[in-house]
Amino acid sequence: METSTFNKLKQKAGNLLEPRLLQTGRVLDVRPWAPSTMIEIDLHLPFTNMEHWEQVPYIKFRVDPLTYRDYTPSGWDAETSTCTIFVDALHNGPGAKWARSLKVNDTVSYFKKICYTQHQPDQTSAIIALGDESSVGHLLALQKMVLPHTRFSGGIVMGNEDHRKQFHEFLWTPIEPVERRDVYGHHSLMQWVLKQKYSLENTIFYLTGNSTMVGQLRKLLKQQGYPSSQIKAQGFWS
Known part of the structure; x- marks a missing residue:
């Protein structure tokens, strides 16, 4: 009642x-x-x-x-x-x-x-977007705002192999689909970041997606020497 x-x-x-x-x-x-x-x-x-x-x-x-x-x-x-x-x-x-x-x-x-959100492209030579399935729209919107487009790249962790293939097939973007090898995706993305060998200077990371992944990925990037001023985080859900 x-x-x-x-x-x-x-x-x-x-x-x-x-x-x-x-x-x-x-x-x-x-x-x-x-x-x-x-x-x-x-x-x-x-x-x-x-x-x-x-x-x-x-x-x-x-x-x-x-x-x-x-x-x-x-x-x-x-x-x-x-x-x-x-x-x-x-x-x-x-x-x-x-x-x-x-x-x-x-x-x-x-x-x-x-x-x-507080995500607005900085005037720097490298803008790196990192996210998961929940942030496809966010990452593509950020890409739209970055000029020239050559400054923009990134990775998106996706658990489904078919979705990774379709992401490449359906969308024009330099964002690379990354296989999810851990529950929240931060370890998978961090391994991908390390392979890219980004410079510690003039590189700003934009993190979006589930809150656990965003928080942990931020910690991992700081452990690699990137200061907080070069990491912009936007968590969506826990």
Whole structure:
């Protein structure tokens, strides 16, 4: 009885608050990768200003009543107000269920206010992006902001071999897929970094993905002599 009453109150609050906070958009295309634990979604968001994004943005989508998840547009077209997001659907959470349910022409709801991370390309000769499956959109958005493009490279740890192949096949990016050999991925990425023999000077690392990987990878980079000022971290979930 108490749970039922709580759910009714929650639904009532949502009905009152959400219309004031949310805008709507439309699904243009849905492209699940095989296996479909990675989903690429094209969206038309006509009420969103996509010009002059100087930091990596993220959009808070409504994935269930009073339930929201943040996704980063991997690329955007300011003229047509269209963008693409990637959803890591390996976990059976609200965001993954929402992404798996989407079809062409479905309506999506999202917060009117676009939020930003602290990831903005520095004026340095080498920008190295490191992440996991949950940060595909973030890494590609960062790449879009780096000019000239030759300054940008990186690695993304992915557990599924087919996804690593499709990452190369589907996306134009210098980011290299890295096989996941540990649970969170930080050891796999660190081994990859050491093989690249990056300079200690003029190199800035941008770390994104699950919080455990990001935190541990930051420690490993500092052990290699990289100062905190050259490591910019953005953890997504624990």
